[in-house]
Amino acid sequence: MVENSKSVLIIxxxxxxxxxxxxLGDMGIQVxxxxxxxxxxxxxAQLDKTFPTLDCSICILxxxxxxxxxxxxxxxxxxxxxxxxEGSIGNFTIDVLKHARYVKEDVCTNCGDxxxxxxxxxxxxxxxxxxxxxxxxxxxxxxxxxxxxRIDSKKCLYLNYGICGLCYQNCGAxxxxxxxxxxxxxxxNIGAVIVATGLDLAEDIHTLNIYGYQxxxxxxxxxxxxxxxxxxxxxxxxxxxxxxxxxxxxxxxLQCIDSRxxxxxxxxxxxxxxxxxxxxxxxxxxxxxxxxxVFYIDMRAGGKGFQKFLKRGAEEYNIxxxxxxxxxxxxxxxxxxxxxxxxxxxxxxxxxxxxxxxxATCIIPSRGINKLADVLKIDLDHYDFVKTNPFLPxxxxxxxxxxxxxxxxxxxxxxxxxxxxxxxxxxxxxxKGG
Amino acid sequence: MSEKEEESRIGxxxxxxxxxxxxxxxxxxxxxxAKTLPNVVFTEDNLYTCSETGLAQIKNGIKEHNLxxxxxxxxxxxxxxxxxxxxVEDEGVNEYLFNFVNIRDQLTWVHQKQPEEAFEKxxxxxxxxxxxxxxxxxxxxxxxxxxxxxxxxxxxxxxxTAALSLAYQGFETHLVEREKELGGRIKTLxxxxxxxxxxxxxxENLKKNVDNSKNLTVYTSAQVKTIExxxxxxxxxxxxxxxxxxxxxxxxxxxxxxxxxxxxxMFGYDGKIRITQHELEDKLxxxxxxxxxxxxxxxxxxxxDERAYCSNVCCMTALKNALIIKENNPETNITIxxxxxxxxxxxxxxxxxxxxxxxxxxxxxxxxxxxxxxxxQIKVYNEYLGEEMIIPYDLLVLSTPLVANNDNKALAQMLKxxxxxxxxxxxxxxxxxxxxxxxxxxxxxxxxxxxxDITESIxxxxxxxxxxxxxxxxxxxxVEGATSFLPDYxxxxxxxxxxxxxxxxxxxxxxxxxxxxxxxxxxxxGCGVCGATCTNHAIxxxxxxxxxxxxxxxAFGGK
Numbered sequence: 001m002v003e004n005s006k007s008v009l010i011i012x013x014x015x016x017x018x019x020x021x022x023x024l025g026d027m028g029i030q031v032x033x034x035x036x037x038x039x040x041x042x043x044x045a046q047l048d049k050t051f052p053t054l055d056c057s058i059c060i061l062x063x064x065x066x067x068x069x070x071x072x073x074x075x076x077x078x079x080x081x082x083x084x085x086e087g088s089i090g091n092f093t094i095d096v097l098k099h100a101r102y103v104k105e106d107v108c109t110n111c112g113d114x115x116x117x118x119x120x121x122x123x124x125x126x127x128x129x130x131x132x133x134x135x136x137x138x139x140x141x142x143x144x145x146x147x148x149x150r151i152d153s154k155k156c157l158y159l160n161y162g163i164c165g166l167c168y169q170n171c172g173a174x175x176x177x178x179x180x181x182x183x184x185x186x187x188x189n190i191g192a193v194i195v196a197t198g199l200d201l202a203e204d205i206h207t208l209n210i211y212g213y214q215x216x217x218x219x220x221x222x223x224x225x226x227x228x229x230x231x232x233x234x235x236x237x238x239x240x241x242x243x244x245x246x247x248x249x250x251x252x253x254l255q256c257i258d259s260r261x262x263x264x265x266x267x268x269x270x271x272x273x274x275x276x277x278x279x280x281x282x283x284x285x286x287x288x289x290x291x292x293x294v295f296y297i298d299m300r301a302g303g304k305g306f307q308k309f310l311k312r313g314a315e316e317y318n319i320x321x322x323x324x325x326x327x328x329x330x331x332x333x334x335x336x337x338x339x340x341x342x343x344x345x346x347x348x349x350x351x352x353x354x355x356x357x358x359x360a361t362c363i364i365p366s367r368g369i370n371k372l373a374d375v376l377k378i379d380l381d382h383y384d385f386v387k388t389n390p391f392l393p394x395x396x397x398x399x400x401x402x403x404x405x406x407x408x409x410x411x412x413x414x415x416x417x418x419x420x421x422x423x424x425x426x427x428x429x430x431x432k433g434g
Numbered sequence: 435m436s437e438k439e440e441e442s443r444i445g446x447x448x449x450x451x452x453x454x455x456x457x458x459x460x461x462x463x464x465x466x467x468a469k470t471l472p473n474v475v476f477t478e479d480n481l482y483t484c485s486e487t488g489l490a491q492i493k494n495g496i497k498e499h500n501l502x503x504x505x506x507x508x509x510x511x512x513x514x515x516x517x518x519x520x521x522v523e524d525e526g527v528n529e530y531l532f533n534f535v536n537i538r539d540q541l542t543w544v545h546q547k548q549p550e551e552a553f554e555k556x557x558x559x560x561x562x563x564x565x566x567x568x569x570x571x572x573x574x575x576x577x578x579x580x581x582x583x584x585x586x587x588x589x590x591x592x593x594x595t596a597a598l599s600l601a602y603q604g605f606e607t608h609l610v611e612r613e614k615e616l617g618g619r620i621k622t623l624x625x626x627x628x629x630x631x632x633x634x635x636x637x638e639n640l641k642k643n644v645d646n647s648k649n650l651t652v653y654t655s656a657q658v659k660t661i662e663x664x665x666x667x668x669x670x671x672x673x674x675x676x677x678x679x680x681x682x683x684x685x686x687x688x689x690x691x692x693x694x695x696x697x698x699x700m701f702g703y704d705g706k707i708r709i710t711q712h713e714l715e716d717k718l719x720x721x722x723x724x725x726x727x728x729x730x731x732x733x734x735x736x737x738x739d740e741r742a743y744c745s746n747v748c749c750m751t752a753l754k755n756a757l758i759i760k761e762n763n764p765e766t767n768i769t770i771x772x773x774x775x776x777x778x779x780x781x782x783x784x785x786x787x788x789x790x791x792x793x794x795x796x797x798x799x800x801x802x803x804x805x806x807x808x809x810x811q812i813k814v815y816n817e818y819l820g821e822e823m824i825i826p827y828d829l830l831v832l833s834t835p836l837v838a839n840n841d842n843k844a845l846a847q848m849l850k851x852x853x854x855x856x857x858x859x860x861x862x863x864x865x866x867x868x869x870x871x872x873x874x875x876x877x878x879x880x881x882x883x884x885x886x887d888i889t890e891s892i893x894x895x896x897x898x899x900x901x902x903x904x905x906x907x908x909x910x911x912x913v914e915g916a917t918s919f920l921p922d923y924x925x926x927x928x929x930x931x932x933x934x935x936x937x938x939x940x941x942x943x944x945x946x947x948x949x950x951x952x953x954x955x956x957x958x959x960g961c962g963v964c965g966a967t968c969t970n971h972a973i974x975x976x977x978x979x980x981x982x983x984x985x986x987x988x989a990f991g992g993k
Contacts, residue, residue, distance in 0.1 A: 026907070028908070053864060058452075059451075069486065109487065142452075143484065143485040146486065231451075231457060266787065268778050268782070307742050307744050344798075345817050391626070391889065409781070415890070418868045418869060418897040420897075425599045426896060428599075429599060429603055
C-alpha cells in the first residue's frame with residue numbers, strides 16, 4: 001500500500017461521515033473525523049429501527065461506530081468544530097476548535113460514578129429528544145463512542161462557581177480533569193474536505209402549534225416517538241402517553257408537518273412516508289390491537305422494497321392511509337386529541353379521536369450550517385442546504401470540498417451511505433491522483 | 435490440528451442488548467448459570483457488550499483470568515462477530531477461539547411471549563456454546579495477492595462515472611459496453627431534470643473524459659464471455675468483434691442499467707398518438723410535438739400486481755417533458771393523471787411547484803377506477819368531486835417503469851450474485867451496504883440495482899468506485915480461515931464421487947489435473963454443504979468440525 005502524506009478531513013460523524021471515513025481509511029488514506037457532539041453516530045443512533053428491513057438501528061450502526069473508533073487510519077475529534085480554513089484543493093490547512101471534555105477520553109471507563117454523584121440534575125438529553133434528563137457529568141447513551149463521559153461546562157458547578165468537584169473526587173480511574181481548556185488544533189496537508197453535517201428537525205413552536213405541539217402532551221414528534229418506543233429510550237420501549245401513562249390504542253401519524261407548505265418549508269422531507277410506516281409497524285409489534293391512521297398528501301415510496309413495505313403495513317399492521325389535509329387539532333376532556341381533516345377521497349370534513357398524535361416534522365439544514373458555510377466559503381442553496389450541481393452531486397462551490405447526505409438535501413440512510421462513498425471517491429481522486 | 439490441547443479457560447459474556455435481551459430473560463442469572471459449566475472460569479453480564487465499555491470488559495477478563503476461549507451470548511454474528519473477534523485478537527487470543535451464542539435474533543426476538551421457555555433455551559444454547567468452545571482450534575486467515583485492476587460492466591452514465599473515478603485514482607480500469615457507443619440510456623434522452631440541461635452535453639463531457647483518461651481501456655460492441663476466479667483474482671474473457679481479450683481483474687462493477695417497458699394493450703398504446711414518455715423524448719428532440727391537448731398517465735405498468743414497485747423516475751420525467759411542451763407552446767393544455775406524485779427532496783419539489791405554476795393540471799386517479807381511453811378523449815373518475823370527467827387529447831403519454839434487463843440472470847450466475855424478485859440485482863444490505871454484493875469483490879451501481887435518475891446514477895457510480903477502491907488499494911486480501919478443506923491424511927477416504935463439486939454453490943471445488951479434489955480456499959464461504967454431503971467424511975469444515983458439532987449435541991442432550 002502506498003503511504004499518503006495527505007489526509008482528508010470530514011465534518012460530521014453521522015452515518016454519512018462515518019461511511020466516508022471508513023471507505024477512505026480502508027483505502028489507506030488518513031482521515032480526521034470532526035464531530036461537534038461528544039459522541040459519533042448522529043441521527044441514526046437515535047432511531048429505534050430502520051425501514052424497510054426493520055433492522056434495529058443501533059445494532060447495525062454500533063459495529064461501524066467501533067470500527068471508526070479503532071481504525072488505524074481514522075482520528076476522531078469529538079466536541080470539535082472547524083474554525084478556519086486556508087489553502088486550496090490538495091493542500092488545505094484547517095484549524096479545529098476542540099472543546100474541553102473535562103474528562104480524559106482514553107482514561108474514562110464509562111462506569112458512570114461521576115454521573116451518579118453529580119448534584120446538577122435535570123439537564124435535558126438531546127439524544128433522547130429532550131424527553132429524559134441527565135446530570136452535568138453525562139454520556140448521551142450507554143453505547144456511545146467514544147465511551148467516555150463529559151462535563152457540561154454550562155451547567156457544572158465547579159466550572160461556573162468553583163464549588164463542588166465531587167466527580168473529580170469520586171472518579172476511581174482518575175479520568176476527570178477540570179483544568180482542561182478549549183484548544184485549537186492546526187491540521188495541515190489536508191487534501192480534501194467532506195461536509196457531512198446532516199440534519200436538524202423543524203420543531204419551531206409557531207409553525208407546529210396548529211397541530212397542538214407543546215400545547216397538548218399527547219401530540220409528539222416522530223423523533224420523540226422513536227425514543228419513546230426504543231428499548232434504550234426514556235420509557236424503555238414501553239410506549240405510553242405522557243399525560244397519563246396509558247398505552248395508546250389509536251395513533252394518528254400526520255405527514256408533511258411544516259414541509260410542502262408555504263407556511264414552513266416548501267420542500268419534501270423525503271423520508272417521512274417511510275419512517276412513519278415503520279413507526280406504526282413497531283408500535284403495532286408492541287400492541288397487536290393498535291390502530292394506526294396515516295394522514296398524507298402523496299405517499300412517496302420509490303426506494304427498493306418500499307411499495308411492498310407499505311402494502312405490508314396496510315395488510316399486516318393495521319395501518320390505514322388517509323389522503324387528506326389536516327385542519328386543526330383539539331383535545332377532549334381525557335386529553336385525547338381530536339383531528340379535524342378534509343378527506344381528499346370524498347372531499348368531506350371529518351373528525352377522528354385518537355390516543356396519540358405523531359407529527360412527521362420536516363428535516364431542516366443542520367443549525368450550524370450557515371456559520372460553517374461562512375468558514376469554508378461554500379455556497380448554500382435557497383433552503384440553506386449545501387449547494388451542489390445535479391450532475392456533480394457531491395461537489396460544493398469550492399474545489400476540493402465535497403458533501404454528502406442530508407447536508408445537501410433530505411434523504412434516507414441508503415442514499416446517504418451511497419453519497420458518502422461517492423464523496424470518498426472524489427476525495428480519493430484528489431489524494432491518489434495527486 | 436494435532437497440537438497438544440491446552441487447558442480450556444472459557445469466559446462467557448452475556449449481553450442485555452438494552453432491553454432486547456434483558457427485557458425478556460434475566461441476563462445476570464444466565465451469567466451465573468454459565469459459571470457452573472465445565473471449563474468456564476469467568477462470566478459477566480453487560481448492558482451492551484458491543485460498546486467500548488463492553489469490549490474493555492472482555493479485554494480485562496482475558497487479562498485478569500488468563501482466558502483462552504471467549505463466548506459472547508448476544509444479538510447475532512451477522513453484524514457483531516467481526517467486532518468481538520477483533521477484540522479478542524487485540525488481547526492475543528486467536529479470533530477463532532471466540533464463539534458466538536445467538537440469544538437475541540434466534541431467541542428473545544422469536545420467543546417474546548414465552549419468557550420462561552426462552553430462559554431455559556438460553557441456558558441450553560450457552561451450555562452448547564461452552565461445549566463447542568472447549569473444542570475450538572486456532573485458525574489463521576488466508577491471504578492472497580490482489581490485482582489492482584477493475585472491470586466495469588456497462589458503459590452508461592453510472593458505469594462511465596465509476597470507471598473514470600477508478601482511473602483517476604490510478605487504477606488500471608476496463609470498461610465494457612455491448613453497444614457501439616458509450617452512453618446507455620442517456621443517449622435517448624433530450625433534456626435532464628431538474629435543470630433542463632441537454633443530455634447530450636453531459637454525455638459528450640463524460641465521453642471526452644473517458645477518451646482522455648490514461649488508465650482506462652474501453653471495449654465497445656463487446657461482451658463479457660466468462661468470469662472465473664475470485665476477489666482480487668478474477669480471470670475475465672471479453673469478446674469484441676470476434677477478438678478475445680483475457681484480463682486479470684481485481685474487482686468487478688456491475689453497471690448494466692435497466693430496460694424499457696412497452697405497454698402493449700394498455701390505455702390504447704399505439705406508438706403514434708398514444709406513446710410512452712421515452713418515445714416522447716425522441717419527438718421533443720426533433721421538435722415534432724404540435725399537440726393542443728396532452729394527457730399523461732402515471733404508473734402505467736407499475737405499482738400493480740405484476741410489478742408492485744414504484745419506478746422512481748417517471749413522475750419527474752413526466753414533469754420535465756410537460757414543462758418542455760409548455761415552454762415550446764404555452765397554449766398547450768397538459769393534464770397529468772397520477773396516483774402519488776413522487777418528487778422527494780428540495781429541487782424536485784420545487785420543480786413540481788414550477789409545473790403547477792405553469793398551469794399543468796394534476797389530477798389523481800384511483801387504480802381501481804382506471805382512466806378509460808377513448809379515441810380522442812379520456813374518461814377519468816375524479817374522487818374529490820365524486821364524478822367522472824372527460825378530458826380531450828390529441829397526444830396521450832404513458833409513464834412506464836424501468837424494468838430489469840432480461841439477461842441479468844446470466845450475468846448474476848456468472849458473478850455468483852443474487853437478484854431480487856423483480857430481477858434487479860440484490861445488494862448485500864439495503865441499508866448499510868448499498869453498493870456491495872454479498873460476494874466479495876463485486877459491486878453494483880445505477881439502475882441495474884433499482885430504477886434511478888441521472889443524478890443518483892452518478893452518485894452511485896462514484897460510490898461503487900469508492901467501495902472497489904477499498905479492495906484494490908491493497909496488494910493482498912485476507913479471507914476467513916473457517917473454510918472447508920481436504921487434509922492430506924483424509925485423501926485416501928475420498929472416493930472421487932464429485933458430489934462436493936456438484937453441490938458447492940460457490941464453485942470453489944474442482945477435480946484437478948491429478949484427478950484429485952481441490953478446494954480453492956479463498957472462494958469457500960464455509961457453508962459446509964460439501965462436508966455434509968461427503969459420503970466418506972473426507973472433507974473437514976474448519977471451525978465446524980464433526981467433533982465440535984457433536985460436542986454441542988451432547989451438551990444439549992445430556993442435561
